[in-house]
Amino acid sequence: MKKVLLGLFIVVFLGLSGWLGYYFYKKSNTDPVVYKTEAPFETEIVKKTVATGSIVPRKEVQVKSQVSGIVEELYVEAGQIVKKGQLLAKIRIVPNMVSVNDAQTQLQTAKLNFDEAKQELKRYEQLYAQKVIAEQEFRKYKADYNLKREALQAAENNLQLVREGASRRSGVSSNQVYSTIDGMLLDVPVKVGTSIIERNNFNEGTTIAAVADMRSLVFEGKIDESEVGKLKENMDLLLTIGAIEGRVFNAKLEYIAPKGLLEEGAIKFPIRAKVLLDDKDFIRAGYSANADIVLDKRAKVLAIKESMLKFEKDQPYVEVETAPQQFEKRNVKTGISDGINIEIVSGLSKNDKVKVPDATIAQL
The missing domain is CATH 2.40.50.100 (RNA polymerase II/Efflux pump adaptor protein, barrel-sandwich hybrid domain)
Known part of the structure; x- marks a missing residue:
């Protein structure tokens, strides 16, 4: 029994020795990790936000x-x-038959009043010609006749309006x-x-x-409350219309709503911008569009990829190569970002080489 256990022990020992020898051999022949580096570069950085909306006429009735x-x-x-x-x-x-009946009744009444006024005027004309009544009294009957005539014409016009929607008089x-x-x-x-x-x-x-009026179009959209404080009137907008490929239209921000609206659990503020069109441009009403609003713009600034930044207690830093594949931590001051590139205000120069996190160079 002791010989069997001794034999098993020797076999396990030899197996472990062989595995350790193979492991250290492979490790000694593994290429060292070589980290990729990139140098800061000069570029233009545009910080912008996006508002969604549609193109509508300014004046529609x-x-x-x-x-x-x-x-x-x-x-x-x-x-x-x-x-x-x-x-x-x-x-x-x-x-409407009720309206027609009322109009006919008014016309018949007006005719009766007019006929009576006409007979009275005729009688008093004879009395006035015979100098039986004064001119003042005669004028009173003549004025009454004129009023009844006007009332008859108004009743006729009213009946025609009810029936046909038009009157000969007007x-x-x-x-x-x-x-x-x-x-x-x-x-x-x-x-x-x-x-x-x-x-x-x-x-x-x-x-x-x-x-x-399709010559005067506006972009109407909404923007999130986190961005609305950065907007000002007369800011430039770049409109991308889904139905028109390959074209970007300019617009000028002219209105920011003073009150936000609750939409899908977030507060959004309506905005309006004048679309600047050439004489040959034609945009159909109702097109959906996205507006890129330029919040800030910097030209010829030193920048790196934003993914190369690291943070320690809200302090941004990068790892700079001081010797081949040897790096040191260096704090930097950043500026604006477009989501891909970020401005470096201080802490780096063009000649520095910055370590790209999680990026290595394959060794042949």
Whole structure:
């Protein structure tokens, strides 16, 4: 038994000796770790934030009808350029029978009053011609006749307005819809035969057309509360529109909301910027866009990759090569960053070589 245990011990000892010998052999033949270094460089650093939003016309109006009825004619379609006062549509009025009945009753009453005033004036004209009554009394009956005549005409016009939406006396037709501004028709949401509701104090009415001035566009977006304090009016914006590839449009910030809105658990502030377009540029309303807002900009500054920085108790530092593959810690003062490169205000020079963390050079 003792011989068996001794044999096992010798076998285990020899195995361990062989493994240790192989381990130290491999370790002695392993290449030393060589860390990669980079030198600081001069560059331009732009610090910016991004706001998301859309492109909309500065001036857009909803054209509505003054009367209820059915669309009888449409003279335009979306995309057309229209002028202020241009006829857009004609409405066929469906008269309210109660209103028509009231208007007819008023007309009949006005006719009776007018006929009576006419007979009275005729009688008093004869008496005045015979010098039976004074001129003052005659004028009173003549004025009454004129008033009753005007009341009759008003009743006739009122009945015509109720029935047709227009009166011969005024020459204005309320059943015709006109553009209120110069611009482009963005949308004509109704079709011929569509029933519509008039605009009044209790109802905003049916929209006949949406007209906008497409020569004056603005970017409307929202920015996080952590960035809004850095914004000022007249700051430059760079707009990237998803539907227009390869183009960046300039804009000028003109409005920052004084009150934020709660959106998805964060406070965001609406902003508005004027889009600066060339005469040949055309952007459709409603395009989504991202606005890069330049917060700060430095040209020809000494910088390193931000990933090369290390921190110790909020103090940034880097490891600088003092001899081949020998490094020392050196505190630095930083400036602005664009998320990739960071400005080095002091602590480094162009000739320094900075250790790149977790980056080594493979040895052949």
